[in-house]
Amino acid sequence: MDGFGNDFTLAFASLVAIINPLGVAFVFRRLTIWATPSERAQLSTRVALYAMAVILGSYFFGRFVLGFFGITLPALRIAGGMIVALSGWQLLNRSEQSASPEVTNHASPVSMAFFPLTMPLTAGPGTITVAIALGAARAERSGIGVLIAIAAFFLATLAVAAIVLLCYRNADRLAQLVGQEGARVVTSLSAFLLLCVGVQIITAGAIDLARLAIAQG
Secondary structure, X not given: OHHHHHHHHHHHHHHHXXXXXXXXHHHHHHHOOOOOHHXXXXXXXXXXXXXXXXXXXXXXXXXXXXXXXXXXXXXXXXXXXXXXXXXXXXXXXXXHHHHOOOHHHOOOHHHHHHHHHHHHHHOOHHHHHHHXXXXXXXXXXXXXXXXXXXXXXHHHHHHHHHHHHHHHHOHHHHHHHHHHHHHHHXXXXXXXXXXXXXXXXXXXXXXXXXXXXXXXX
């Protein structure tokens, strides 16, 4: 039971820290400011489900997909970090005016559900890397330890998806709670943190790539 608790805590804490559902909820609200409440609720549900699928898919199959295409984890981090950093930079430079009158340009709100709301905003390269790393650690176990690790990670992913759904669905209420100016500040701060996370992922990938080159050289 201690093993299950440790595995659950590690997976849950890692995923919540990298996703930051509460902070990203304000970014989600800004990106969907044109949507109606029902459309945003539908988007929230889809994003939570898609994020869960991405996390679990990365956990179980990430290593095999990367191996099949010959992609290393450092390369994934660098490419993914660029996407995250670019998303943060664009959000920092997007004005309220440019974010609001976009209703007519969206044929269907669900078209945004996977990209960019799930990837890279919610379950981006950092999340995928964490899931792949935990999946690799699971592969080193045997017997009942594998089942414990899988059960713990699945429940942790389910809990994180529920938090994402709760935060995204109540993005308007959160914005009302902190006020218009507070929402603007939190959104800008979250966008800046998103930019920083992207740079950090790129840096970690570059360091790992350099170590790999030195080891092979």
